Amino acid sequence: MFGFLKKITESKIYAPVKGVCLPLSEVNDRVFSSKMMGEGVAFRFDGDEIFAPCSGEVIMIASTKHALGIRAENGTEVLLHIGLETVNLQGQGFEVLVQAHDKVKAHQPIVRINRKLMDDQKIDLILPMVITNTSDYEIKKYGEAQAVTCDSVVMETLKR
Numbered sequence: 001m002f003g004f005l006k007k008i009t010e011s012k013i014y015a016p017v018k019g020v021c022l023p024l025s026e027v028n029d030r031v032f033s034s035k036m037m038g039e040g041v042a043f044r045f046d047g048d049e050i051f052a053p054c055s056g057e058v059i060m061i062a063s064t065k066h067a068l069g070i071r072a073e074n075g076t077e078v079l080l081h082i083g084l085e086t087v088n089l090q091g092q093g094f095e096v097l098v099q100a101h102d103k104v105k106a107h108q109p110i111v112r113i114n115r116k117l118m119d120d121q122k123i124d125l126i127l128p129m130v131i132t133n134t135s136d137y138e139i140k141k142y143g144e145a146q147a148v149t150c151d152s153v154v155m156e157t158l159k160r
Helices: 115-120
Strands: 010-014 018-023 039-046 049-051 056-061 067-072 077-081 094-096 109-113 127-131 137-141 146-148 153-159
Touching: 039 137, 039 153, 056 077, 109 115, 127 153
Parallel strands: none
Antiparallel strands: 010 153, 018 039, 018 146, 039 127, 049 109, 056 067, 067 077, 077 127, 094 109, 137 153
């Protein structure tokens, strides 16, 4: 009857791209592979669009446009880091389709990349996706080493 008063404690986290879901250990960057930033997964992906992995609020966009954070409705903070060494591009090759504090829905396009530029610059386009406030959540991971689409649930978080 009073369902609107119920606090959201769970969140489904979807693949932000179409490709293959990988364990963070396969990211050639110690910050991610050692889970220094938090628990998560990574993706090798096709195409040029990155989609919101959950509904929530955009809480951070790097000035170099290569990283973006979203706070899910249950408070889970999801960081998307597009490629390795992409900070050196200084925003070139990225079109951010949202702004900080925008409300987003899962599957909504949030970033478009210039894949030709990335290929020409020999950028490793692996995409780590981590939960930066890992200690606040129980995290279940699904789909590592599997093909995924933006409809694929790759993690679920439950508030501790």
